[in-house]
Amino acid sequence: MTQRVLLIISGGIAAYKSLELVRQLRKRGIAVRAVLTQSAKQFVTPLSLGVLTEDHVYDDLFDLKAEREIGHIQLSRQADLVVVAPATANILAKMANGIADDLATTLLLATDTPVLAVPAMNVRMWHHKATQRNLERLHADGVHIMEPDSGAMACGEFGRGRLPEPEAIAAEVQRLLALPQRADPLAGQPDFARDDLPLTGRHILITAGPTHEPIDPVRYIANRSSGKQGFAIAAAAVRAGARVTLVAGPVHLPTPPGVDRVDVETAREMLAAVAEALPADAAIMVAAVADWRAADAAEQKLKKDGSGQPAPLALIENPDILATLGRHPQRPTLLVGFAAETQNIAEHARAKLAKKGADWIVANDVSGDVMGGDANAVQIVTAAGIDSWPVMPKAQVADKLIEKVAHALTSRPD
Ligand code: CTP
Numbered sequence: 001m002t003q004r005v006l007l008i009i010s011g012g013i014a015a016y017k018s019l020e021l022v023r024q025l026r027k028r029g030i031a032v033r034a035v036l037t038q039s040a041k042q043f044v045t046p047l048s049l050g051v052l053t054e055d056h057v058y059d060d061l062f063d064l065k066a067e068r069e070i071g072h073i074q075l076s077r078q079a080d081l082v083v084v085a086p087a088t089a090n091i092l093a094k095m096a097n098g099i100a101d102d103l104a105t106t107l108l109l110a111t112d113t114p115v116l117a118v119p120a121m122n123v124r125m126w127h128h129k130a131t132q133r134n135l136e137r138l139h140a141d142g143v144h145i146m147e148p149d150s151g152a153m154a155c156g157e158f159g160r161g162r163l164p165e166p167e168a169i170a171a172e173v174q175r176l177l178a179l180p181q182r183a184d185p186l187a188g189q190p191d192f193a194r195d196d197l198p199l200t201g202r203h204i205l206i207t208a209g210p211t212h213e214p215i216d217p218v219r220y221i222a223n224r225s226s227g228k229q230g231f232a233i234a235a236a237a238v239r240a241g242a243r244v245t246l247v248a249g250p251v252h253l254p255t256p257p258g259v260d261r262v263d264v265e266t267a268r269e270m271l272a273a274v275a276e277a278l279p280a281d282a283a284i285m286v287a288a289v290a291d292w293r294a295a296d297a298a299e300q301k302l303k304k305d306g307s308g309q310p311a312p313l314a315l316i317e318n319p320d321i322l323a324t325l326g327r328h329p330q331r332p333t334l335l336v337g338f339a340a341e342t343q344n345i346a347e348h349a350r351a352k353l354a355k356k357g358a359d360w361i362v363a364n365d366v367s368g369d370v371m372g373g374d375a376n377a378v379q380i381v382t383a384a385g386i387d388s389w390p391v392m393p394k395a396q397v398a399d400k401l402i403e404k405v406a407h408a409l410t411s412r413p414d
Helices: 013-027 046-053 064-069 072-077 089-097 103-110 123-127 129-140 166-178 228-239 267-277 321-326 345-356 394-411
Strands: 004-009 031-036 081-087 115-119 149-152 158-162 203-208 243-248 260-263 282-285 292-294 315-317 334-341 360-365 378-382 385-388
Touching (some): 004 013, 013 031, 013 046, 013 081, 013 166, 031 046, 072 103, 081 089, 081 166, 089 103, 089 129, 115 129, 115 166, 123 129, 203 267, 228 243, 260 267, 334 345, 334 394, 345 360, 345 378, 378 394
Parallel strands (some): 004 031, 203 243, 203 282, 243 260, 282 334, 334 360
Antiparallel strands (some): 149 158, 378 385
């Protein structure tokens, strides 16, 4: 049966991309019916949308003909998924507060069909506390939210807030349409999607990013971890319905909507935050924890003395967070470590599995530009064997890994 999307286009400059989104969705065999807000009509015309969707385009709540023939409630209920793209800060605010003052927002309030919002806005509007608060609320209400891209914006600024590429949105729509839907879409709880998700009711604990180990007040030991893979896993776990605690080292990444984030600097702080977050059903340790720290971080800035002697810097080992969890009385049911390798990947990963008491090691080949890049090639090493995945975007690695975690958790006794 053809799957149907109700596409609500709100008024931002990114609205022009909705035409390409319609094309991408239709290419995937998905039927699209479009609704425009009044301000969206300043950016795209009902005519061009009508041609691409091969359907009537809706924009007026008081279009009596449509009200009589279809009605605003049916309009959204006939769809398998409601997609708001682009979702401006304004429409997100209305959605979060249940305001229904035009056709688009009335549909959103009246629907019990799953909703995907794809925000696009100026970087400052995105980071504004009010927007972030609205996103948290929407997430708690069960709305799926796609993280905007970052880059140059139409307004001349730079940062997060760009509408993701139509192809990426179409892929997300396809993924959501493939999720199990509630049996009776008309007679259920308002938090329709959350109950059905594979990790609903589970707590997933994730570490991400590097740690910074102080040498003196101005210097520290660090590494090149960007935190992207761990953050992507946290976002994927939320999408799968989990409660997620993300213990993050110093990185400049926005918190994925719905994630409980704890920021730390050092390995010892990371260990304390991880222990504090227990119990967890699964822990996925993605952080590149510094193996050593300065034995005595100096209170004053260290001075060179011109003697040409080695620096007065003694290093001692940091606690191993993964290994600590491996033997912890509250050990998570599933314990997953990451291992950065440049050679003999599987062999090293197997040794780590045993040494750290983990269930799986996700071995990533860092011989390319994985650190900081957007793609990753991983092998999942378990007692049962090795699962090698092709190179794919970190977001896709995250989704696949979370799928595997959900499968493992549901097929294990608690
Ligand atoms: N890890 C940790 N605490 C540490 C060091 C590592 O929790 N102090 C975790 C990492 O988060 C990761 C795994 O252990 O899940 C990586 O182990 P590690 O022994 O550091 O492996 P590599 O980084 O691959 O380094 P090496 O091969 O040098 O051992």
